Amino acid sequence: MNVKILITFLLLPVCAVAQGFAGLGTQAEGFAMPAPAPQFDFPADHGAHPDYRIEWWYLTANMTGPDGTPYGLQWTLFRSALAPETTEGWDSPQIWFGHAAVTTPEAHFATERYARGGIGQAGVQADPFTAWIDEWQLAGTGIDRLRLTASGPDFAYDVALEAQGPLVFHGDGGYSVKSAQGQASYYYSQPFFELAGTITLPTGKVDVTGTAWLDREWSSQPLAADQTGWDWFSLSFDTGNKLMGFRLRQSDGSYYTSGTWITPDGHTTALPDGSFDAEPLATTAVAGRDIPTRWRVQVPSRDVDTIVEAVNPQSWMDLSVPYWEGPVRMVGGASGVGYLEMTGYE
Amino acid sequence: MMRTGLSALWSHWRRNPLQLFTLVAGLALATALWSGVQAVNAEARASYDAAAATLGDGQYDQLLPERGDLIAQKTFIALRRAGWLVGPVVEGRIGAPDNRVRLVGLDPLTTPSGLGPLGDAATTGLPDYLEQLPVYANAATAAKLEGLLNTPVVIDADIAPDTAITDISVAQRLLGMDVQLSRLIVAPVQPIGRPPLAEIAPDLIRRPAQGGGDVGRLTDSFHLNLTAFGLLSFAVGIFIVHGAIGLVFEQRRGMVRTLRALGMPLNRLIVLMAAELLALALLGGVVGVLLGYLIAASLLPDVAATIEGLYGAQVSGTLQLRPAWWLSGLAISVLGTGLAAAGALVGIARMPLLASAKPRAWATARGTARRLQAMGSLALLAVAGLLALAGEGLIMGFGLLGCLLIGAALLLPPVLDRVLAGAQRLATNVTAQWFWADTRQQLPGLSLALMALLLAMAANIGVSTMVSSFRLTFTGFLDQRLASELYVTTESAAQTAAFEAFVADPARETLPLLSVDTTLADLPAELYGARIGATYRENWVLLAQAPDVWTRVAEQQALIVNEQLARRAGLWVGDDLTIGTGLALPIAGIVGDYGNPIGQAIVAEPLFRDLYPEVEALSFGVRSETPQALRESLIEEFGLPAQNITDQAQIKAFSLSVFERTFTVTAALNVLTLAVAAFAIFMSLLTLATMRLPQLAPAWALGLTRRRLGQLELVRAVVLAALTALCALPLGLALAWVLLAVVNVEAFGWRLPMFLFPLDYLTLALFALVAAVIAATLPARRLARTPPSDLLKVFANER
Amino acid sequence: MLLSVKALAKSYPGADGPVPVLRHVDLAMQAGETLALTGESGSGKSTILHLVGGLDTADSGEILLDGHDMTRLDDKGRAAMRRDAVGIVFQQFNLIPSLDVAANIAFQARLAGRYDPHATQDLAEALGLTAQMAKYPEQLSGGQQQRVAIARALAVRPRIILADEPTGNLDETTAEDVLDQMLALVAGTGAALMMVTHSRGLAARMERQVHLRQGTLE
Ligand SMILES: Nc1ncnc2c1ncn2[C@@H]1O[C@H](COP(=O)(O)OP(=O)(O)OP(=O)(O)O)[C@@H](O)[C@H]1O
Numbered sequence A: 001m002n003v004k005i006l007i008t009f010l011l012l013p014v015c016a017v018a019q020g021f022a023g024l025g026t027q028a029e030g031f032a033m034p035a036p037a038p039q040f041d042f043p044a045d046h047g048a049h050p051d052y053r054i055e056w057w058y059l060t061a062n063m064t065g066p067d068g069t070p071y072g073l074q075w076t077l078f079r080s081a082l083a084p085e086t087t088e089g090w091d092s093p094q095i096w097f098g099h100a101a102v103t104t105p106e107a108h109f110a111t112e113r114y115a116r117g118g119i120g121q122a123g124v125q126a127d128p129f130t131a132w133i134d135e136w137q138l139a140g141t142g143i144d145r146l147r148l149t150a151s152g153p154d155f156a157y158d159v160a161l162e163a164q165g166p167l168v169f170h171g172d173g174g175y176s177v178k179s180a181q182g183q184a185s186y187y188y189s190q191p192f193f194e195l196a197g198t199i200t201l202p203t204g205k206v207d208v209t210g211t212a213w214l215d216r217e218w219s220s221q222p223l224a225a226d227q228t229g230w231d232w233f234s235l236s237f238d239t240g241n242k243l244m245g246f247r248l249r250q251s252d253g254s255y256y257t258s259g260t261w262i263t264p265d266g267h268t269t270a271l272p273d274g275s276f277d278a279e280p281l282a283t284t285a286v287a288g289r290d291i292p293t294r295w296r297v298q299v300p301s302r303d304v305d306t307i308v309e310a311v312n313p314q315s316w317m318d319l320s321v322p323y324w325e326g327p328v329r330m331v332g333g334a335s336g337v338g339y340l341e342m343t344g345y346e
Numbered sequence B: 001m002m003r004t005g006l007s008a009l010w011s012h013w014r015r016n017p018l019q020l021f022t023l024v025a026g027l028a029l030a031t032a033l034w035s036g037v038q039a040v041n042a043e044a045r046a047s048y049d050a051a052a053a054t055l056g057d058g059q060y061d062q063l064l065p066e067r068g069d070l071i072a073q074k075t076f077i078a079l080r081r082a083g084w085l086v087g088p089v090v091e092g093r094i095g096a097p098d099n100r101v102r103l104v105g106l107d108p109l110t111t112p113s114g115l116g117p118l119g120d121a122a123t124t125g126l127p128d129y130l131e132q133l134p135v136y137a138n139a140a141t142a143a144k145l146e147g148l149l150n151t152p153v154v155i156d157a158d159i160a161p162d163t164a165i166t167d168i169s170v171a172q173r174l175l176g177m178d179v180q181l182s183r184l185i186v187a188p189v190q191p192i193g194r195p196p197l198a199e200i201a202p203d204l205i206r207r208p209a210q211g212g213g214d215v216g217r218l219t220d221s222f223h224l225n226l227t228a229f230g231l232l233s234f235a236v237g238i239f240i241v242h243g244a245i246g247l248v249f250e251q252r253r254g255m256v257r258t259l260r261a262l263g264m265p266l267n268r269l270i271v272l273m274a275a276e277l278l279a280l281a282l283l284g285g286v287v288g289v290l291l292g293y294l295i296a297a298s299l300l301p302d303v304a305a306t307i308e309g310l311y312g313a314q315v316s317g318t319l320q321l322r323p324a325w326w327l328s329g330l331a332i333s334v335l336g337t338g339l340a341a342a343g344a345l346v347g348i349a350r351m352p353l354l355a356s357a358k359p360r361a362w363a364t365a366r367g368t369a370r371r372l373q374a375m376g377s378l379a380l381l382a383v384a385g386l387l388a389l390a391g392e393g394l395i396m397g398f399g400l401l402g403c404l405l406i407g408a409a410l411l412l413p414p415v416l417d418r419v420l421a422g423a424q425r426l427a428t429n430v431t432a433q434w435f436w437a438d439t440r441q442q443l444p445g446l447s448l449a450l451m452a453l454l455l456a457m458a459a460n461i462g463v464s465t466m467v468s469s470f471r472l473t474f475t476g477f478l479d480q481r482l483a484s485e486l487y488v489t490t491e492s493a494a495q496t497a498a499f500e501a502f503v504a505d506p507a508r509e510t511l512p513l514l515s516v517d518t519t520l521a522d523l524p525a526e527l528y529g530a531r532i533g534a535t536y537r538e539n540w541v542l543l544a545q546a547p548d549v550w551t552r553v554a555e556q557q558a559l560i561v562n563e564q565l566a567r568r569a570g571l572w573v574g575d576d577l578t579i580g581t582g583l584a585l586p587i588a589g590i591v592g593d594y595g596n597p598i599g600q601a602i603v604a605e606p607l608f609r610d611l612y613p614e615v616e617a618l619s620f621g622v623r624s625e626t627p628q629a630l631r632e633s634l635i636e637e638f639g640l641p642a643q644n645i646t647d648q649a650q651i652k653a654f655s656l657s658v659f660e661r662t663f664t665v666t667a668a669l670n671v672l673t674l675a676v677a678a679f680a681i682f683m684s685l686l687t688l689a690t691m692r693l694p695q696l697a698p699a700w701a702l703g704l705t706r707r708r709l710g711q712l713e714l715v716r717a718v719v720l721a722a723l724t725a726l727c728a729l730p731l732g733l734a735l736a737w738v739l740l741a742v743v744n745v746e747a748f749g750w751r752l753p754m755f756l757f758p759l760d761y762l763t764l765a766l767f768a769l770v771a772a773v774i775a776a777t778l779p780a781r782r783l784a785r786t787p788p789s790d791l792l793k794v795f796a797n798e799r
Numbered sequence C: 001m002l003l004s005v006k007a008l009a010k011s012y013p014g015a016d017g018p019v020p021v022l023r024h025v026d027l028a029m030q031a032g033e034t035l036a037l038t039g040e041s042g043s044g045k046s047t048i049l050h051l052v053g054g055l056d057t058a059d060s061g062e063i064l065l066d067g068h069d070m071t072r073l074d075d076k077g078r079a080a081m082r083r084d085a086v087g088i089v090f091q092q093f094n095l096i097p098s099l100d101v102a103a104n105i106a107f108q109a110r111l112a113g114r115y116d117p118h119a120t121q122d123l124a125e126a127l128g129l130t131a132q133m134a135k136y137p138e139q140l141s142g143g144q145q146q147r148v149a150i151a152r153a154l155a156v157r158p159r160i161i162l163a164d165e166p167t168g169n170l171d172e173t174t175a176e177d178v179l180d181q182m183l184a185l186v187a188g189t190g191a192a193l194m195m196v197t198h199s200r201g202l203a204a205r206m207e208r209q210v211h212l213r214q215g216t217l218e
């Protein structure tokens, strides 16, 4: 669950926006709909699902340099379909977007790419796994051994990823419900990557090591009409446990929350609405708005009550669709690192 | 007090409606010519801007195929996947042959944003866009496209004329360019760590932003010409205004004295007069802008055709009223009035209260003033001389023109004064003596009008000499270049071979058109392969050549370049030029190549084929004694479609028609400036006539009939016009020389030989005399019919 | 008889129809005679002078000058008469501004084909103009300008000199001087002189005086 959903909606026809999100949710226009109890077929399902409206391959990493400086990295390849089909040539209804970012305690670099499907400029191939847009690429023999490269006007990275655990499935075996009304997506992750490589910054190259988290999600009608934005966390505790949790903010001020508790060996427990809580403690002025950059995250059933703080409060993705996304660290109640994404703050 | 003051000032105009008319008409004419020309310029510029904005020309670097004009789509993908942020462009023409529309296809997702109407589609309403894939065009183009497309046309007035912009998928389909692209736009910001272009796409070349063959720079010269005309006309108009204002202020000295004596403070009086002038300037400006609009509307179609014919740039043939344009028209009218009135206002401000209210002889520029004027003009002419010897650049060329024209204009009154003084001395007959003396006395009053006439005539001589020299040179050039009787286009390499075999005949020359776009001496240029034979040897006139030039070229020992390349690269006969891969050949000849903006080098066909084996000739010139018979056999026996064969006459006619358009515009402007000058004379004479009664009345009282006086007035106008025409001839020729040998070289890179057209000059002089007679007729007739009582009043009334 | 004016009438157009200025003027002058024409301002003195000098045309009546009926002559004929037979001196603006004094004095004489440089030189001397010969009219004083006009009128050796308040713009002493010179010179040439004046003193110096009142001479 992240920013791509928002982008998708912004790209939808103006008339559809005027009808409201609710109207959209019911109009699937021939697109396939996620159904409970999914049966995934790997490696094919690592590839694209053109009959669903939206889909993404989304990777975040918490890294440290040789001197212990914390760094963050984000890479997203995102597919949006205008029609549930795929064709060759410029006419293809499949549109691809890429976002890439590197965060240091002092700076945040972000850039984006666009491409049309059908001409080879961007796409995802399941086996051997390759996801690419322009020269950016996430590829490997299988999903658990990958190399990620991307570059922008002022940064680049080239890192190797090796999975240390199994894929984990959110919600009900990968069927993740996003609202009380039942909007849902297919959603699984590989949160156990170990990472090593280099990032290139305006100040030079830095060798980095760390951990990374890959999310895979696709759907056709993901948000409810009254949902205005979200706060999404992926946290790795020093104990080896991991937590994915998000809070969808609703226009009436209430939240819908959901999450997954992941043990070091990959066992998952879904956290239903209300069993995960995140509460903003402090905000920072970012790009002319107040954004919460210090949070209290609680999962009472797991005795989790930790203070999470942005590594760089100015991790603003100043792209066609702006949002906040960057590395975080736990500064009280527990120790560990993670990633935070926030959208819908005006 | 204000009201009284204003009504007193206004009473002058009521009593002298002619002066009011002169002033407003002068301003209106000045503004009209200026703003008319500006409107034409603005319209053309807006068209180029639209073209640049919709295509990214000039804004961004571009990648072009080194050979041919297609880029494989997979090259684009390879570049993107190597980290080169480039946007594809597909370009071609659709529609009926005589009604072609340039179709440009872009990809909104990779095109730099802000480039044309598609640029925004990536961030707003992309799904809508992709669903409809509309074509964007202005209204006129949209009408041409009707029925050609099955996609919706969105009207966008900012798109260049005869251009349509659409999605790349639509353009590829309409142009039949499947998986082919025309060029790539390089985004201004690129990611770090990209491999060099040569590694990914060695067959592409990068053309920097604002590259060599930029439409703007080429057409600039044409617009500079127009602007120069506009300025000249404006100057002529301001002469008129200056004269009228000077006269009015002179005549109102008495009124000013009385008003001040009655207690009106001086500065209030000046404010009143300035306000009065401002109102008149605005009135004249509005009328002028309206007239200018008419001028522009009638000139624009020809200008558009000229520019398109000469430079291939499209200009909308219809005029839009742009606020910037009419505001500038009003501004120039007000400024011009201010310029013309400043001296007069200062004079009023300085005038002592008790100064004589008697008007001095009108605008008596005597003694020191006249000497100063003469010295100033000589200084300007000296600067012009220096610029001609040492200056460089287009701006210098126009600076030279300005110094020359203004200097010569200022010199005219002193020169005429000397000539008239001489004539007076030589005259034996008393009437003649009086005639010359009186003419001399009138000179200050007429000098502005005469300067206007001088400038108009000189411009006329200069520009028509340039244009006619151009025409002569160009027709000669066409004869030399279009030597072949038939021009044939084949459709494939196979057909080319068959065609060459079919026409092969020892008695017949076949000349293939082999060329590539390349870079020579770091300039964009074309390289030609020539089949050297009798045609080249006999027809081509070289500007400079080494001995045995064609033989050496044929033996692949040398090459020929056109004048543009030679001048721009600073090369001449004997220098080496590198073509292709490290091969350098000496230049054996320079060929005049008129009307072509780009540099060219010509080598022998075998050498060309070695260098560019993949280039196939698809066009041929065929020499034939019996072109009609050959044409028929090509159609009937060889099976070539008739439209693939063009005959020489057709091409020549087309090329010449392009130039005729240029002449039309020039001729129209010539007539207009001359007409304005005639108007200036007319107005000056008319205003002078009323002031001249005291000068003429004694002569009449002493026994000259009014009829005789009227005749002499006419003769005077003719004499002055004739003398001015005499002065205009050398000035006009100097102007022509500057245009041909300085401005043209700087602007286009070639120097035109100068031809003289005495008959034209004579016609022009006659025209000027006739204009002067027409201008003088009414004042002279009025004089001949002045009632004696009016003449008698001179002696009786205290004025 | 040099001049014989009979039943001369002239009216000017007015707001409500023609306004008669001269109703019935009879006048005769012998060659060499001097005559003062007086009358109120606006009575028509200048008008008589203009008609006699062929500068304007009468409504009716007859003007016989040196045997020519001025009222029957056309423009050209009257111009010839002006040139050959009449010398005119106005109150002001007599001179041609574009010509210098010498050329002004010679002008009419040369037009009439009677130019005599010696006579002209003598005239200039007599009028005290020798130092001004190369000057232009605007550089002269009023008295000097009038002297030039007189010299010009005399230089043509006319049958009659018509002078319209020739000294009207001058101070008394200068006026006396100018008049003295003029009378002496006129006497020398044998021309008749008809002079309009407001000054009784000046009028008294003429051989004969006529007074214009209500359109007729008394
Ligand atoms: N051109 C004209 N149009 C109309 N009326 C005129 C004209 N010229 C003269 N008059 C009128 O005719 C009358 C006689 O004028 P004229 O000049 O002969 O008078 P004058 O006796 O010479 O007067 P003054 O002593 O003031 O010079 C005057 O009332 C004058 O207003």
Ligand SMILES: [Mg+2]
Pocket: B796, C045, C046, C047, C164
């Ligand atoms: Mg009078």
